[in-house]
Amino acid sequence: MDGERLFCDVGLARRIEHAEARFVGACCAAAQERLGDDAGFTRPLADGIASFAEAGSPFNKVAGLGFAGLPDVDELAGIEAAFAAVGAPVQVELSQLADPSVGAFLTARGYRLESYENVLGRRIGDGDSPGDVRACRDDELETWLAAVAEASAVADEQGLPSHEDFPRELLVNALRDMAGVRRYLAERDGSFAGGASFRVTGGIAQFTGAATMPAHRRRGVQTALLQARLAAAAEARCDIAVVTTQPGSKSHQNAQRQGFDLLYARAILVKGTSSTSSSGADSRQAS
Known part of the structure; x- marks a missing residue:
């Protein structure tokens, strides 16, 4: 029911984390196809x-x-x-609702806590898509990729800073490799104001990234992109939507204003050289 608070138990957290793992694997496969080599890999590990x-x-x-x-x-x-x-370092993203013994096991092997990220979710209800947001056409893909990468490179200053910092070329590659996503763009005064995407995995609408051009920030663009994806998720018969944000960020605040509840945090545990890797999620692109 729209407006009902979403409680996250271990079962729901497992479902969300396994959807995330499927998304990561699909994106890795897309990168391997783009590169045309076998340098990349995906390996199963304890149901992850x-x-x-x-x-x-x-x-x-x-x-x-x-x-x-x-x-x-x-x-x-x-x-x-x-x-x-x-x-490359090994970066493990471990849910707060996972078995605590896994965190102890990893830290005993030399993994260190580097950061946190928040996973928020809400039930899908009825809603209308804003008129200034529309689906990205196939012939607009390159423009969308370039603009979203440009917007993402200028971080929002609210909230905890991200431990990630990606060169523009890598951002474009990552956005291109997001397998199975639906892309949207927002316009203001005839200009590209922001872009966003989401993917459907097992009835979960995974909001896989959003970015607003600096000149259009604090004008409701991210809210409009959230509303458009919620409406599309309802049409796709998803039962919940999830988004990952930096703690205390503008993305976190905007998501809560749209009815998203904080479900759990992920601890970022790293072994090896300091990492810049993580998934393309809303907070890790600019608000």
């Missing part, structure tokens, strides 16, 4: 996934752990060796 797309990619991570017991030591050692072989 370990993914390496390309050097510096936001999809270099381990996702979905914590809901099927401890990772196998030998399998994890092999994954750590695979990341080391390509000169």
Whole structure:
């Protein structure tokens, strides 16, 4: 029911985290197809996934752990060796609702806490799409990619700073590799004001990124993009929508204003060189 607060138990967290793992794996596969090589990899790990797309990619991570017991030591050692072989750290995104023994297991292996991110969600209800937001056409893809990457490169200053910093070329690659997403753009006074995307995975509308051009910030663009995706998610018969944000960010605030509840936090645990990898989510692009 629209307006009903969404409570997140372990079962719902498992569902969301496994959807995230599927998204990461699909994006890694898209990167491998784009690059035409076998440098990338995806490997299963304790009902989650370990993914390496390309050097510096936001999809270099381990996702979905914590809901099927401890990772196998030998399998994890092999994954750590695979990341080391390509000169990348291992970044694990671990849900607050995962088995606590997994966090203890990882820190004992030398993983350190680097950051947090918030996962918010809401039930899907009826809603209208704003008139100034529309679906991105196929012939507009390159323009959309360039504009969203440009907007994402200018971070919003509200909230905790992100530990991630991606060069523009990598942002464009990551946005292109987001498999199965639906892209939207917002216009103001005839100009591109912002872009956003979402993906449907098992009835979950995953809001996979949003960015507003600096000149159009604080004008309701991100709110309009949220509303448009909620309306599209209802048409796609999703039952919930989820979005990932930096704690205390403008994206976090805007999502709560649109009825999203804070479901849980993810701890970012890293082993190896300091990382810049994570998924393309709303907060990690500019508000």
